[in-house]
Amino acid sequence: MTTDTGHLAGRGAVLRHLMRLTWRTDRAMTVLLAVLMLSQTAAVALTGLSQRWLVDSVGLDAFAGLVAAVAAGAVGYALTAACGRIQANLLVDLSDRVDVKINEEVLTAIATIPTVDHLETPEHLNRLGVLRRGTRALSGSAWRLAEAGATVASVAISVWLLMDVSPLMGLLALLTLPPLWTGRRAQAVLRAARDACAEHLRLERALHKLCVDAGTSQEVRITGAGPVLDEEADRAWTASVRTVYRADLVASCWRLAGWVCFTASYLGALALVLHLVLAGSATLGDLMLVLSLGSRLRSQVRITVDSLGKVSEAGQAVKHYLWLRTYSRESARHGAPAPDTLTDGIRLEKVSFTYPGAAGPALRDIDLTLRPGTTVALVGDNGAGKSTLVNLLTGMHEPTEGSMTVDGVSSAGIAPESWRDRCSGAFQDFVAFELPVRESVAIGAPGDVTSSPDTVADALRRAGADHFVAALPDGGETQLGRVHGGVELSRGQWQRIALARAFVRRDAALMVLDEPTAALDPQAEHDLYERFTDETEGRSDGITVLVTHRFSTVHMANHIVVLDEGRIIEQGSHDTLMARRGRYWKLYTTQARGYALPDSDRTGER
Numbered sequence: 001m002t003t004d005t006g007h008l009a010g011r012g013a014v015l016r017h018l019m020r021l022t023w024r025t026d027r028a029m030t031v032l033l034a035v036l037m038l039s040q041t042a043a044v045a046l047t048g049l050s051q052r053w054l055v056d057s058v059g060l061d062a063f064a065g066l067v068a069a070v071a072a073g074a075v076g077y078a079l080t081a082a083c084g085r086i087q088a089n090l091l092v093d094l095s096d097r098v099d100v101k102i103n104e105e106v107l108t109a110i111a112t113i114p115t116v117d118h119l120e121t122p123e124h125l126n127r128l129g130v131l132r133r134g135t136r137a138l139s140g141s142a143w144r145l146a147e148a149g150a151t152v153a154s155v156a157i158s159v160w161l162l163m164d165v166s167p168l169m170g171l172l173a174l175l176t177l178p179p180l181w182t183g184r185r186a187q188a189v190l191r192a193a194r195d196a197c198a199e200h201l202r203l204e205r206a207l208h209k210l211c212v213d214a215g216t217s218q219e220v221r222i223t224g225a226g227p228v229l230d231e232e233a234d235r236a237w238t239a240s241v242r243t244v245y246r247a248d249l250v251a252s253c254w255r256l257a258g259w260v261c262f263t264a265s266y267l268g269a270l271a272l273v274l275h276l277v278l279a280g281s282a283t284l285g286d287l288m289l290v291l292s293l294g295s296r297l298r299s300q301v302r303i304t305v306d307s308l309g310k311v312s313e314a315g316q317a318v319k320h321y322l323w324l325r326t327y328s329r330e331s332a333r334h335g336a337p338a339p340d341t342l343t344d345g346i347r348l349e350k351v352s353f354t355y356p357g358a359a360g361p362a363l364r365d366i367d368l369t370l371r372p373g374t375t376v377a378l379v380g381d382n383g384a385g386k387s388t389l390v391n392l393l394t395g396m397h398e399p400t401e402g403s404m405t406v407d408g409v410s411s412a413g414i415a416p417e418s419w420r421d422r423c424s425g426a427f428q429d430f431v432a433f434e435l436p437v438r439e440s441v442a443i444g445a446p447g448d449v450t451s452s453p454d455t456v457a458d459a460l461r462r463a464g465a466d467h468f469v470a471a472l473p474d475g476g477e478t479q480l481g482r483v484h485g486g487v488e489l490s491r492g493q494w495q496r497i498a499l500a501r502a503f504v505r506r507d508a509a510l511m512v513l514d515e516p517t518a519a520l521d522p523q524a525e526h527d528l529y530e531r532f533t534d535e536t537e538g539r540s541d542g543i544t545v546l547v548t549h550r551f552s553t554v555h556m557a558n559h560i561v562v563l564d565e566g567r568i569i570e571q572g573s574h575d576t577l578m579a580r581r582g583r584y585w586k587l588y589t590t591q592a593r594g595y596a597l598p599d600s601d602r603t604g605e606r
């Protein structure tokens, strides 16, 4: 009960918020729409009344009354037709604009949640999918509700006029109940189906995207996986269509049942008035009124059912919107600002982490100290937990157990956006920002004064991108990316731009380089890290965390951490770990042996 009340209060708050949003979007149009809606309600009453006057005046031979009735009917009809058309057009336009604002709100909420858990949990992704598809319904929901309210008012007027014929006609108001109730049942069935389809629709979109996306379609074509993916996507689509189809069928049965009740009761009402007319206690005008208002009542109830249906559709989006707001509020952390310079560094004590919904932890009992001014390399087999550890350090995930401190302050007590401002990073799956070169690099420190042309040029140089950028048609101002008619780069060149983006924030407290040179050749990677190590040698505050599988690079790090199945199995300097002849030694010597020249080649060299 309390939950229901809270839920209703939440829905009320969302509705008020939507109304404010509509009002702020266009006040004049909001007022105009409200006036049009009221005019339509008045027009309904006027049309009904005019029909009654008309028949009564014919009976009484009252010419003036006849003219007045025709005039009132004409005004009522004109009002209904004109207002309805204008209202529909304006509503589409205003809803479109409110939709843009709601989308902005939703995307901002999704993007500003400090961690990325919600983007990796299927249940949350389904909710976000339904919400994103439902923003259009949300944007018009306040109007739909107003429309339903106005129609209910016109139903009340119709019934009041009918009661003039006979108080028994008041019972006609009850006619509206079955279609309204069954309409609600139908909507509940459709809502459940939409929720049930979310997973299938998400899968279908993801699979079809793989086939048409420029980045993935090449592999899909070469491997010939297209038809298999297409078939899988079709299966997901068919499952979704079947669910909706079944729900449509059930919903139609509910609606039909409601209208059968309505029609039966209406015919009963007509029979009653006919009986009254024959008995002389009602006029032909009354019969005309019942005929006219009765059929009008039917269209009013249909509009109300439709409007409430749209409100209910929006209600489903509201449910997920409320969840997003609550989730975003509960995840928000307003901690202290991150330290300007690190003195103690980052410490992890007994840290474990389990991905949402995962069976077991990806990291267990991690004890690690990252000292300022050092480069720490994370090594280990695929799936050992290196990227997960990087994600914890940057705040993309929070430890599920243990503690992480930055200069002695718990990471949970530091404002996430402040910590992110102190981090920079380059990744294997980098983003190719299709912007002019300078912007594509400067975006690494947005709003930062250090992103001046000189700083960008320096970052490009450190990333080894200066030579090819200088050769571009407009140098640093060259537009990148063929989608915008710019210059297309090779994957390695794109990766160097991504590295420059990481380097542009020179004062980063934490720089994570998670296999950011996978697209570079080994020599280029070696040169890059050598230059990078030389340049950062004098820096006493920043921490660099490096993930790479190339041991020629790893050995340059001050501290090396070896992970295996989510645990740290060794850590120390290159020399210490080599002397220990443990896993690091084994990995290093195996790779070194792979690069060593056979004796015959050495002889040839000499």
Ligand SMILES: Nc1ncnc2c1ncn2[C@@H]1O[C@H](COP(=O)(O)OP(=O)(O)OP(=O)(O)O)[C@@H](O)[C@H]1O
Pocket (backbone or CB within 6 Å): 120, 355, 356, 358, 362, 380, 381, 382, 383, 384, 385, 386, 387, 388, 389
């Ligand atoms: N988003 C996720 N949800 C659930 N499990 C995940 C997720 N990402 C990674 N994992 C799991 O966590 C474990 C560690 O993965 P992680 O990506 O950290 O390994 P890694 O050492 O970086 O591997 P690689 O060298 O292949 O990049 C793996 O078992 C992986 O299956």
